[in-house]
Amino acid sequence: MTISRRVFVKSGGIALFSVGLDPLFLARAALGLDRLSPPSTALHRPILVCLFQRGAVDGLNMIVPHGDPMYYRERPRIAVPDTDVVDLDGYFGLHPRLAALKPLWDAKRLAAIHAIGSPDATRSHFDAQDYMESGTPGVKATPDGWLNRYCQHDREHQDTPFRAVAFGPELPRILAGTAPSLAIADLQAFGLRAPQPAARDRLTRAFEELYAGSATGLLSASSREAFEAVQTLKRVDPTQYQPANGADYPRGKLGKAMLEIAQLIKADVGLQVAFADVTGWDTHVNQGASEGQLAARLAELGQTLTAFAQDLGEKLEDVVVLTMSEFGRTVRENGNSGTDHGHATAMLVLGGPVNGGRVLGKWPGLDPASRFEGRDVAVTTDFRDLFAEVLARHLGARDLSAIFPGFTPDPARFPGAISA
C-alpha cells in the first residue's frame, strides 16, 4: 500500500527538481520496478542493517575456536571453557551468552566470518574505524563513507528521507557524504517539537507553508522531503509501537535502536540502509570468560539480535544485519586478564538472504607462525570483500569500484555470506 502511494509521490515530486537526471531511474521508479527483482516483489525491498561494535571486539571469544588447544594455552584466565561453548561445527562455537542466537544459526539465518579485517596494519581505534567507515584502508582524505557512496551510486530510493538512517545523535562517518541521510536520536521526537500534539501540528503546518512558498533550490527540495517524512511518521505513530511475536528487546541504546529500525522496516517508509553503534568492546582489563565484562556485552548483542529477528517475523526475509568492528584483539591474554589491540576479528551476518549455519572465511589458525606480526589473528578476508558481497548480492549494487575506490571487488573472493 504504502509503496504504491510513494511511487506516485516519487514520480510527481521528482519532476519538480531532478527531472532529466536519470531517465532510466525515473522510468523504473514510476513502474515500481527493481532491476534485480520481478515487479511482483516490489514490496520486498532489500534492507541492510549495519551494527558497528566500536572498540574492537575480541572475535576469539565471540566465535570461539574451542577445537584449538592453542586457544586455551594462550588464554589461561579468559578462555571460554569447552564445556560452556555452544558448539557450531566441532571447531568453532558461540560464546555461551550468545546462546540465544543458536536457533537462528540452526535455521541457516546466521553466519559468522572469521579472520576478517583491514589490510592496513594500524592498531589505532581512530584510524581503523575511520578506514572501515570510509571503506578506503590507508587513505585518510576520503571525504565520504562507503554506505553513503552506495546511496550516491544506486539512487533507486533517493527521494525517501528514510532511505539511509543512522540511529544516534550524529551522522557517523560511514554515512557521511552527499547522499541524503538522516541521523535520528529518537524516533518519537523526530519532526517539530512542541508540548502538545495540536501545537506540534500547527507548527509543522506553518513551517511547511513557509518553505513551500519561499524556499528555493536545495532548501525547497529538502524541506519537502522533511515534511513528507514527518507526515509518514505521524501515520506510523512510533509511540504506539508494540514488538511482534513476543520479542523482548534489552533495555539500553542498542535495544532501542534496533526496535526503532524494526519499526521503520515494518512501516514500509522506504528504509534501505540503517546503522547503529554498539560500544564497550575495548576489553583491556578483566575481560572475563563465560561471565564478566565481555559476556555482558555479548548477551546484550545476542538478545537484541534475537528480539529483532522475532519482531520482524517474515520481514526478516528481506533483511541482512551485518556486524563490524575495527579490528580484533591479541591471541594471548595480557597481564590484566584482558586483551590488547590486534588485527583480524569476526563479523556476523543475520537475515533471510544469509547463507547461514556456517563459519565462513579462511581460518589461518592460531599457531604463532601463522599469526600477524607473531601475535594477532591474521586477516584472510579483506572486510571490503564481505561488504561488497552484501551490497552486490543483497542490495543489488552495480558499481562496486565506485563504492570502494582503489579496490577491485572480485566475486571469487566474496566469503559467500549471501545465498546465491
Added chain:
Amino acid sequence: MKTRVLLLIATVAARVAGAQRAAPLTPRDSALHALDRLAYGPRPGEIERVAAAGVLRWIDAQLAPDKIDDDTVARREREFDVLTYDRGDLARLYADVQRERQERKRMGDTAADKPDDSPTALKGRRFAAQVQQLAVVRAALSERQLYEVMVDFWTNHFNVYFAKGADRFLTPDYIEHTIRPHAMGRFEDLLIATAQSPAMLFYLDNWQSVAPGASPPFPLSARRREGQGVRPAPKGINENYARELLELHTLGVDGGYDQHDVIEVARIFTGWSIRRPQQGADFEFHDWAHDTGDKQVLGIAFERGHGMDEGIQLLKRLANHPATMHHVSRKLCQRFVNDDPPDGCVDDAVAAWQRSHGDIRHVLRAIFHGPDFWAAANIRAKVKTPLEFVVSAARAVGAEPDTTPRLAQVVARLGEPLYLHVAPDGYPEREDAWVNSGALLDRMNAAVALAAGRLPGAVATLDSVAPVTADPEQLIAGIDDRILGGTMSQNTKRVIAEQLSDITDPVQARALAVGLAIGGPEFQRQ
C-alpha cells in the same frame, strides 16, 4: 595613507557600481551582505550602523582586527577556565582520568558502558565542552567578526580531530596558539606553525615517521605503555602528513604532484616529532629519525644534511607555489562569494597573493573589493553552515551565550560538532553537505526554542529587537527589518500573519513570529 584609502574606495566603488548595474544594491543591502559574509550576520541595528559608516570603510576596519577594541570578548574569555590550563596541565588531567578508569576496572567495576562520572572525568568533559562553547561565544560577541570567521576557516583548512588520542588535550592549545595568532597574517607563517604543532603532528601521525631502519639513541624500542595499548616502536616513514600537506593544505588535489613527491615530502619531514606525547608534547626535531639522503620534490632538489631546515625550506616553497595560491584562494572565494567560486574572484585573490607574498589580509581585501563579491548572482547565494546559522540567530535576537555549552550543543545537533570532523579535509563549505531533511527540521526546532527562551544560557532579548505589540503587521514589519534585514518574502509575511491571527497573548505571538522567521527559508541564506 588616507588619500590612498580614499582613492581605493573610489576605485572600488566604481567597479562595484559597474558590476551591479543589473540590480543596484542599496547601502542597506550592501551592509547586510557584508555582515552576512564577513561576519556572523547582523546584530539588531547593525545594518544601519554599517550602512551609515560606509560598508567599504567597515570592511577595511575588519581587515585590521588588532585596531578593533574587543573588551567584551576579553572579559568573557576570563570565564572559561580551560584557557588557564596549558597543554601540559590538560595532558595531566587526561592521564588522571585514564588512570582512575583503569583503576576502577581493575577493582572489578566492570560496567563498561557506564559514563565515567568521577570528578576528574567530569572536569575533563566540562573543559572539552568549554572549548567548543568558547568558539561560539567569540563568534557571537566579538567585534572582530572577520577575524573570527577566518579562525573558523583555517580551523577547517588545517583540521585536527579533538577526539583522537593526545589531540584531546592538544587541540585547545592548537586553536589558541597555532591558528588564532596567524589567522590574518602571512599564509607561510600559518603553514609552518601548523606543521610544527603537536596537534597536527599527532593527528596526521608525522610524529611517528622515521627514516627506514633508524632507531632512537635511547631504549624507546623497549615497548613502553602508552595510554592503554602497547605500541611497537615506529618502523619507517608515515606518509599521512605529507599527503594531506600537498593535497589539502597547499597545492590541492590537482596541484601537479604525484605519489613520488608524497614519499619525498614524507622523507623530508622524518624526525618532525613531539617530545613526551602523553605529557604535553612539545614539538621536537629528532636528528636520529631524519632521512639523511638527498630528496627531490616537484623537481626541486633538497640537498642532504640540512636536517629540520629541509622541511622549513619546503614549507616556504609550498606556501608560495602558484598551485597553493590558486587552491587556497579558491577556497576563500568559495567561503566568501559562492559555493562555485567565480574565476574572476580567484584571479583577483591570486594576484593579491603574489603582490603581498601571501599576506592573508591583502588576499581578503582583493576578494571583498572585487566585483564578484558584490555581483547580484552571489547575493544570498549561500546557505549558512550550522555554526553560521546558530551564531547568526543568537546575534539576531541579541542573545549573549554564557559558558554553558548549550549553543555549541545545538551546533553539534545540526551536524557540525566543533573540532570533531574526523577526516583531514575539515567541515565542507558547500550547501549540499548541510541541507537535508533532518537537519532542516532541527534548524526549525532550534529557532523556535531560541525565540521562546527555551535555550538557557542564550536568552533572547527580544524587547530590543521586536517590542511587544498588539499589531501583528507592525510586529512582522519589525522582524523583517531587524532580523531578516528586509529580505522577508510576501509568502512569509502572509504565513506568519495567519499564525498570529488567533493568538491573543502578544508575548507568545512575538516568540512564535520570531521563531518562524529564524527557522524559515530566508534566514537559512546569506
